[in-house]
Amino acid sequence: MKEKLAAAWDRVREQRPLVHHLTNYVTVNDVANITLAAGASPVMADCAEEVAEITRLSQGLCLNIGTINERVQSSMLLAAQEATTLGHSILLDPVGAGASALRTRAARGIMEAGKVTALRGNVSEIKSLLKEDSHVQGVDAGDCLPESTEEAAHWAIAASRSLQSVIAVTGKVDLVADAEKCFAIYNGRPEMSRITGTGCQCSALAAAALAAGSEPLIAAAAAVMAMGLAGEIAYSRLQAGEGNSTYRNRIIDAIYHLSGQELAEGARYGIYG
Amino acid sequence: MKEKLAAAWDRVREQRPLVHHLTNYVTVNDVANITLAAGASPVMADCAEEVAEITRLSQGLCLNIGTINERVQSSMLLAAQEATTLGHSILLDPVGAGASALRTRAARGIMEAGKVTALRGNVSEIKSLLKEDSHVQGVDAGDCLPESTEEAAHWAIAASRSLQSVIAVTGKVDLVADAEKCFAIYNGRPEMSRITGTGCQCSALAAAALAAGSEPLIAAAAAVMAMGLAGEIAYSRLQAGEGNSTYRNRIIDAIYHLSGQELAEGARYGIYG
Amino acid sequence: MKEKLAAAWDRVREQRPLVHHLTNYVTVNDVANITLAAGASPVMADCAEEVAEITRLSQGLCLNIGTINERVQSSMLLAAQEATTLGHSILLDPVGAGASALRTRAARGIMEAGKVTALRGNVSEIKSLLKEDSHVQGVDAGDCLPESTEEAAHWAIAASRSLQSVIAVTGKVDLVADAEKCFAIYNGRPEMSRITGTGCQCSALAAAALAAGSEPLIAAAAAVMAMGLAGEIAYSRLQAGEGNSTYRNRIIDAIYHLSGQELAEGARYGIYG
Numbered sequence: 001m002k003e004k005l006a007a008a009w010d011r012v013r014e015q016r017p018l019v020h021h022l023t024n025y026v027t028v029n030d031v032a033n034i035t036l037a038a039g040a041s042p043v044m045a046d047c048a049e050e051v052a053e054i055t056r057l058s059q060g061l062c063l064n065i066g067t068i069n070e071r072v073q074s075s076m077l078l079a080a081q082e083a084t085t086l087g088h089s090i091l092l093d094p095v096g097a098g099a100s101a102l103r104t105r106a107a108r109g110i111m112e113a114g115k116v117t118a119l120r121g122n123v124s125e126i127k128s129l130l131k132e133d134s135h136v137q138g139v140d141a142g143d144c145l146p147e148s149t150e151e152a153a154h155w156a157i158a159a160s161r162s163l164q165s166v167i168a169v170t171g172k173v174d175l176v177a178d179a180e181k182c183f184a185i186y187n188g189r190p191e192m193s194r195i196t197g198t199g200c201q202c203s204a205l206a207a208a209a210l211a212a213g214s215e216p217l218i219a220a221a222a223a224v225m226a227m228g229l230a231g232e233i234a235y236s237r238l239q240a241g242e243g244n245s246t247y248r249n250r251i252i253d254a255i256y257h258l259s260g261q262e263l264a265e266g267a268r269y270g271i272y273g
Numbered sequence: 274m275k276e277k278l279a280a281a282w283d284r285v286r287e288q289r290p291l292v293h294h295l296t297n298y299v300t301v302n303d304v305a306n307i308t309l310a311a312g313a314s315p316v317m318a319d320c321a322e323e324v325a326e327i328t329r330l331s332q333g334l335c336l337n338i339g340t341i342n343e344r345v346q347s348s349m350l351l352a353a354q355e356a357t358t359l360g361h362s363i364l365l366d367p368v369g370a371g372a373s374a375l376r377t378r379a380a381r382g383i384m385e386a387g388k389v390t391a392l393r394g395n396v397s398e399i400k401s402l403l404k405e406d407s408h409v410q411g412v413d414a415g416d417c418l419p420e421s422t423e424e425a426a427h428w429a430i431a432a433s434r435s436l437q438s439v440i441a442v443t444g445k446v447d448l449v450a451d452a453e454k455c456f457a458i459y460n461g462r463p464e465m466s467r468i469t470g471t472g473c474q475c476s477a478l479a480a481a482a483l484a485a486g487s488e489p490l491i492a493a494a495a496a497v498m499a500m501g502l503a504g505e506i507a508y509s510r511l512q513a514g515e516g517n518s519t520y521r522n523r524i525i526d527a528i529y530h531l532s533g534q535e536l537a538e539g540a541r542y543g544i545y546g
Numbered sequence: 547m548k549e550k551l552a553a554a555w556d557r558v559r560e561q562r563p564l565v566h567h568l569t570n571y572v573t574v575n576d577v578a579n580i581t582l583a584a585g586a587s588p589v590m591a592d593c594a595e596e597v598a599e600i601t602r603l604s605q606g607l608c609l610n611i612g613t614i615n616e617r618v619q620s621s622m623l624l625a626a627q628e629a630t631t632l633g634h635s636i637l638l639d640p641v642g643a644g645a646s647a648l649r650t651r652a653a654r655g656i657m658e659a660g661k662v663t664a665l666r667g668n669v670s671e672i673k674s675l676l677k678e679d680s681h682v683q684g685v686d687a688g689d690c691l692p693e694s695t696e697e698a699a700h701w702a703i704a705a706s707r708s709l710q711s712v713i714a715v716t717g718k719v720d721l722v723a724d725a726e727k728c729f730a731i732y733n734g735r736p737e738m739s740r741i742t743g744t745g746c747q748c749s750a751l752a753a754a755a756l757a758a759g760s761e762p763l764i765a766a767a768a769a770v771m772a773m774g775l776a777g778e779i780a781y782s783r784l785q786a787g788e789g790n791s792t793y794r795n796r797i798i799d800a801i802y803h804l805s806g807q808e809l810a811e812g813a814r815y816g817i818y819g
Contacts, residue, residue, distance in 0.1 A: 025298045025571045026305055026317050030791075032572055032742035037790050042742065043642075044572050047615040050646035057645060069320040069344070071615070096316075099330060100323035194529070196305035196315065237787055241510055243529025244310050245303075245522040249791040256740070256789025298571045299578055299590050342593040342617070369589075372603060373596035467802070469578035469588065514783055516802025517583050518576075518795040 005267060006260030008214035008222040013039030017059035017211035020083075021204070022046045022076050024066025024095065027197025030248065031064070031204045037256040038226075040208035051075045055082040060211025064200055065106050066095035073106050080114030089117040089210035089219075092165075093203035097121065098128025111163070117210055118166035118220045120203040126169050130162055149173055153182035153272035166216045168224050170202060176221040181273040183221045187228025187266070189235045194244045198251070202227040205255070225267040230254035232266070278540060279533030281487035281495040286312030290332035290484035293356075294477070295319045295349050297339025297368065300470025303521065304337075307474045310529040311499075313481035324348045328355040333484025337473055338379050339368035346379050353387030362390040362483035362492075365438075366476035370394065371401025384436070390483055391439035391493045393476040399442050403435055422446055426455035426545035439489045441479060443472060447497045451490040454546040458494065460501025460539070462508045467517045471524070475500040478528070498540040503527035505539070551813060552806030554760035554768040559585030563605035563757035566629075567750070568592045568622050570612025570641065573743025576794065577610075580747045583802040584772075586754035597621045601628040606757025610746055611652050612641035619652050626660030635663040635756035635765075638711075639749035643667065644674025657709070663756055664712040664766045666749040672715050676708055695719060699728035699818035712762045716748060720770045724763040727819040731767065733774025733812070735781045740790045744797070748773040751801070771813040776800035778812070 018041045023031055028044060035042040045054040048071070055061060061083040063076050083090050094107035107129055110116065119126060123145055145152040156177035160167045169175045174185040192198045205226055209219035234250035291314045296304055301317060308315040318327040321344070328334060334356040336349050356363050367380035380402055383389065392399060396418055418425040429450035433440045442448045447458040465471045478499055482492035507523035564587045569577055574590060581588040591600040594617070601607060607629040609622050629636050640653035653675055656662065665672060669691055691698040702723035706713045715721045720731040738744045751772055755765035780796035 024317070026301050028572050029302060029575060029742060033791050033794065036740045036742060044570070044613055045642070045646070046613065047648060049616070050648040053646040053648075067317055067319065070322070096318070100318070100326040102320060102323040102326075194309045196302060196309060233787075241506075241523075241526060241530060243526030245306050245525035245529075248306065249522065249795065250787075252791035253787060253789030256791075257787060297590070299574050302575060340590055340592065343595070369591070373591070373599040375593060375596040375599075467582045469575060469582060514779075514796075514799060514803060516799030518579050518798035518802075521579065522795065 001271070002264035004218050005222045005225065006264040008209055008218045009226060009263045010260035011212040011214055012208050015212040016040060017208060018043055018057060019060045019062055019207050019211045020045065020055050020058035020079065021062045021064070022072060022079055023062065023064035023200065026066060027200040030197050030252065031200050034201045034252050034255055035204050035208055037252050038205055038208045040211065046072050046075045048075045048078055051079045052082040055079045055088070056086065058088070060089045060207055062091045062204055062207035063110055064093040064095060064203060065103055066200065068103065068106050076110055077113040080110050084114040089216070090114055091203055091207035091210055092116045092119050093200060094119060094121050094125045094129060097125045104128050116165045117216050118168060118206055119163060120168040120170065120199070120206055120220070122199070123169050123171055126159060126167055130159060149184045149270065150272055153177065153184050156182045157273050166220050168206060168220045170199060170224065174224045174228065176217065176224050178217040181217065181271060184270045184272060185221065185224050185228060186268040187225055187232060189231045191235060191247065192231045195248045198227065222263060225269065226255060226258055226263055229263060229266040230258060274544070275537035277491050278495045278498065279537040281482055281491045282499060282536045283533035284485040284487055285481050288485040289313060290481060291316055291330060292333045292335055292480050292484045293318065293328050293331035293352065294335045294337070295345060295352055296335065296337035296473065299339060300473040303470050303525065304473050304477045307525050307528055308477050308481055310525050311478055311481050313484065319345050319348045321348045321351055324352045325355040328352045328361070329359065331361070333362045333480055335364045335477060335480035336383055337366040337368060337476060338376055339473065341376065341379050349383055350386040353383050357387040362489070363387055364391050364393065364476055364480035364483055365389045366473060367392065367394050367398045367402060370398045377401050389438045390489050391441060391479055392436060393441040393443065393472070393479055393493070395472070396442050396444055399432060399440055403432060422457045422543065423545055426450065426457050429455045430546050439493050441493045441497050443475060443497065447501065449490065449494040449497050454490065454544060456494040457543045457545060458497050458501060459541040460498055460505060462504045464508060464520065465504045468521045471500065495536060498542065499528060499531055499536050502536060502539040503531060547817070548810035550764050551768045551771065552810040554755055554764045555772060555809045556806035557758040557760055558754050561758040562586060563754060564589055564603060565606045565608055565753050565757045566591065566601050566604035566625065567608045567610070568618060568625055569608065569610035569746065572612060573746040576743050576798065577746050577750045580798050580801055581750050581754055583798050584751055584754050586757065592618050592621045594621045594624055597625045598628040601625045601634070602632065604634070606635045606753055608637045608750060608753035609656055610639040610641060610749060611649055612746065614649065614652050622656055623659045626656050630660035635762070636660055637664050637666065637749055637753035637756055638662045639746060640665065640667050640671045640675060643671045650674050662711045663762050664714060664752055665709060666714040666716065666745070666752055666766070668745070669715050669717055672705060672713055676705060695730045695816065696818055699723065699730050702728045703819050712766050714752060714766045714770050716745060716770065720774065722763065722767040722770050727763065727817060729767040730816045730818060731770050731774060732814040733771055733778060735777045737781060737793065738777045741794045744773065744777070768809060771815065772801060772804055772809055775809060775812040776804060
C-alpha cells in the first residue's frame, strides 16, 4: 500500500495535470500555489461563457463552493456536466454545506449534474449531503462521529456508498473511504485550523492527484496524508515568533519538497473495511 | 484602563466569535488569517440568497466596501439589517468613501440600513460620511485634522456624535472615539502603509473584538493598538533583505502571539474628552 | 541605455503613481503588494458605476483578464475608454487569450476600445491577438518562437507593429519590443513558473513604470528586468526547505529593496533592431 500511495503522489509531478478550479476568492491564491507546489498546474475560470472550453483543456476539475453565488453556481454545473462527459475526475469541496440552504442545494446540485469522483469536507458538511432518510444519517445525527475509529471508518464506508463518491472527511482523525475500504489517517497538527484554507488546499491536492489518473481512493488518501504531513514538517520548522501566516507559507513549501517516498514513510494510518 | 483593554483583547480568544465578513477580494485572505490569529473565526459569504442565514450563525458582522459592486452592495444591506435585528455588532470599513459616488453612497446606505457599531477608515473616508451641512464637516474641510492632538481628538468625538457610531480614524496618530471620549494612539510604523490591507486587517480585528462582546470604544481601541503594536513587533523582527511581503506575514504572526497583557504594556496612548 | 533603465525604475518611487487595476482574484493581493513594493499605489475597482471615476483619479491603468466575466469585461471597456481619453497609459495582460474564445475576444475588444500602451503575456497569448491574416502570424504558427534570439527579436518587432503596442513576451528569454527595437532579456529563474502570478506581477510592475511617465519601451523593459532580477535575488536567499510560497514573498521583498542602479547593474540583455 505504501508503494501505491507514493506512486499516486509522484504521479502528479510526472503527469503535471492541468486542473480547472472554480473556487472561493478567500483562499484561491493558496490553492493555486499548493497545486503548483505539488507539480500540477491550476487554471481558474468561472465565466459560464468559457467554462466548458476550459474544462476541455484540463485533465481534472475542482469545485469549491466557499463563496458561491448564483453566477458561479451556474458555471459549476456546466463544468461538472462537461467534465463528466469527458470522463474527467471531479473533486467537490462542499464548504459550508449544511450551514445555509444555498450551499446544501448547490453541493447536491453539482452531484446531480455530474459524476463527483471525491468529496472532501468536515463531518457536518458531508453529513448534510446524505439524504435525510438515509440509514447513514439516521445512525449518526449531529456533527460527531463514533468515538471508536473502527466504527467511524465503517460510517465513512456507508456514507461513501450512499453518496456514490470517495469521501475524505477531515477532522481530528481524517477518514478517506470508498464503498469498500477506509483509511483512518493520523497526520496533521491542530494548529492547521488556525490557517484559513487548509481544507481548500487539501481538496486542491486531492484534485491534482485525481487528475493525474490514480485510483480515486488512493489519490484522495495520498493527498490527505500529504497535507497532514506537510503540516507536521512545517510546524517543526517554525521559528520563535512565527504564527499562522508564516505557517501557511511553510506548509506550501513543505508540499513543494515532499516526495512520494517521504510521504510513504511519514504517513500514519490504519485501513478498515 | 489598561486592564479593560487587555480584557477586551483576551476576550476574543475566550469567546472565539464567528465573524461574518462581506469584504473585498484584494485583502480577504489576510483578513481571514488575522481574524484567526486573533482567536476568532471568519466566515465569508456574500450571496444575497444566504447572507441573512450566515449572519444569524455569526456573532458579529464586518462590512468592507473595498471592491464593492451592485450585487455585493445589496447583500451588505441585507446583512446589516439582519445583524441589527439580532443586536449584533457591525463594523463598517468605508474603503474609498469620498473617492467615488458609489462608495460614499454605499457606505451611507449601510449606515441607514443597520446600526453601525464602529467605523474604521482614514480621515478622508470618515469625513466623506459626515453630512455636508454638519458643523463637524464645516470646521475641518479637506483631508487634514487639526495639528494639535487635543483638537483632533475633540473633532473625533464630535464626528462620532454626528455619525452615531464609534469611529476609528487611522493615520499618523490613530483616533478612536465615541460620543464622550477619544483615544489618541501612537503605536504603528510608517512602513505598514507599504503593505496592502493593513487597514482592512485592523478593521477585522475591531470586528472580532466587537463580536466578542466588549464595550465598543474599548474593543475598537484595543484592536487599533494591537494592529499598531504588531506592526512594531514585526518590524523589529525583519531580517536583511525582507520587505513588505514578509512584513505582512510577520504582522499576522505577531497578532497570533499577542496577549492582552502584552497589548496593555505596549500600547502608547492618551485619552481626551 | 543602462541610465535610462535605472531612471525608469527610480521614477516609480519618485512619482508614486496611483495605478487602477481591474484584475483577477487569484493573484490580486500579490499584484497590490508588488505595486507597493515598487513604490506605486494600487487601487482596485471594477464596478461599472464607478470605474471611470477611479480611472480619473489614477495615473495609469492595468487590465488583466485572468478571471474575466461579463460584468468585469464591460467595466474594463469603460476604463480603457476613459484612460485613452485622458491620455493615461494602459497595460493589458491578456491572460489565457487563445485558450478560450471569450478571452481572445475580451483582449481584442479592449484593444479596440482604448489605446493599449503595452501588452505583457506569453507567446501563445500574444500570438492569439495577431490578426489571423497577418504576415507575422503566418510566419510563426504555433506557440514557439524562432530559436535564434535575433530572429525572435525581429518577430517581436513585427508583432509590435502589427499590434500597435509595445509588447513584452515573457518566456525562457523575455522579449520587449516596440516598432523599432527589441530587448532580449536573460534575467529570471525557471522556478518562478512554480509560483502563481509572477506574470501578473510583472505586468503590474510594467503598469507602474508606464504610469510614472517613462517611455513605454523602456518602462516595460525595466519592469521585465526587475521581475527577473528579483527572481534571481530571491532565489539566492531561499533557505533549506523553503519552496514556492516563501519564494513568492522573497521576490516581492526583493522588489521592495531594488534600486535603479542595482537594476542597471543586474540586467542582462541584448538589443536588436
